[in-house]
Amino acid sequence: MRRDDQVLVFDADDTLWENNIRFERAIDAFLAEVAPFAPDRAAARAVLDGVEAANSAAHGYGSEVFRLSLGEAFALLAHRPPGPAELDRFAALAATVTSAEVELIDGVAETLPALAARHHVLLLTKGDRAEQQAKLDASGLLGHFRSVHIEPEKDLPTYRRLIDGQALAPERTWMIGNSPKSDILPARAAGLNAVFIPHQHTWSLDDAALDPADTGVLRLSAFAELGEHF
CATH class of the missing domain: 3.40.50.1000 (HAD superfamily/HAD-like)
Incomplete structure (x- = not known):
């Protein structure tokens, strides 16, 4: 009725x-980049999910918070801060989720x-x-x-x-x-x-x-x- x-x-x-598929594509690229530092893809994704959960609660949502989360997850997995080239890469990945289309x-x-x-x-x-x-x-x-x-x-x-x-x-x-x-x-x-x-x-x-x-x-x-x- x-x-x-x-x-x-x-x-x-x-x-x-459509929205989250853009984040998933960026996350796929991130997981490929941190593969040398993680026992497997699932473990790396779990680290990123934990960082994202904390940052969304503290800072909200959007590409800037996503960029921050990529950098923090990298540091946890690699046991070192990301370098300038890596930070540029994470900024580029975050930019892909805000396409005007x-x-x-x-x-x-x-x-x-x-x-x-x-x-x-x-x-x-x-x-x-x-x-x-x-x-x-x-x-x-x-x-x-x-x-x-x-x-x-x-x-x-x-x-x-x-x-x-x-x-x-x-x-x-x-x-x-x-x-x-x-x-x-x-x-x-x-x-x-x-x-x-x-x-x-x-x-x-x-x-x-x-x-x-x-x-x-x-x-x-x-x-x-x-x-x-x-």
Whole structure:
């Protein structure tokens, strides 16, 4: 049954457009560079994941934090600070994740305008404000959103501020995203409904277990399926 006159709050990265695949490509190059210093690829990736988790909690998200994490992970693996050439290499890898080109997820270009015509559509994304705004501007999607919210983190207080600031009715508001940790679980904790659309390249640090018995979470396999429900 299609739901009418709802508030649809969309995540951006890996929900509306491809994002984490760029980081994965850069990480592949980094792991190749540190291979001589690590027992295996999995061990090197675990070190980088730990550094990224700490830095995202302390400094937020974006290419600059990613560059910092590459340098710190290298130092832990190589047991020495990176040299000038290595620092230049890490800066170049970080720059590759902020390309001005935006690749929309399949179905977004056709489905989002139709949803915006029937519902109140908002954007809620986390990350570096300038980088996220640049991606939104390049996407061609800006005009579909009633309001845009770029936050340093998407946690329970973030959702509560959004509900209060936009005077949202939780029972008819849906958070739509690919990340269990930042899109689904905190939205549900705030009393919102949620739509989970998995993405094969979701950042590992954004993963978390969802309750399969939670009837407040609609699970879809593709963005275009939203048109069948809203």
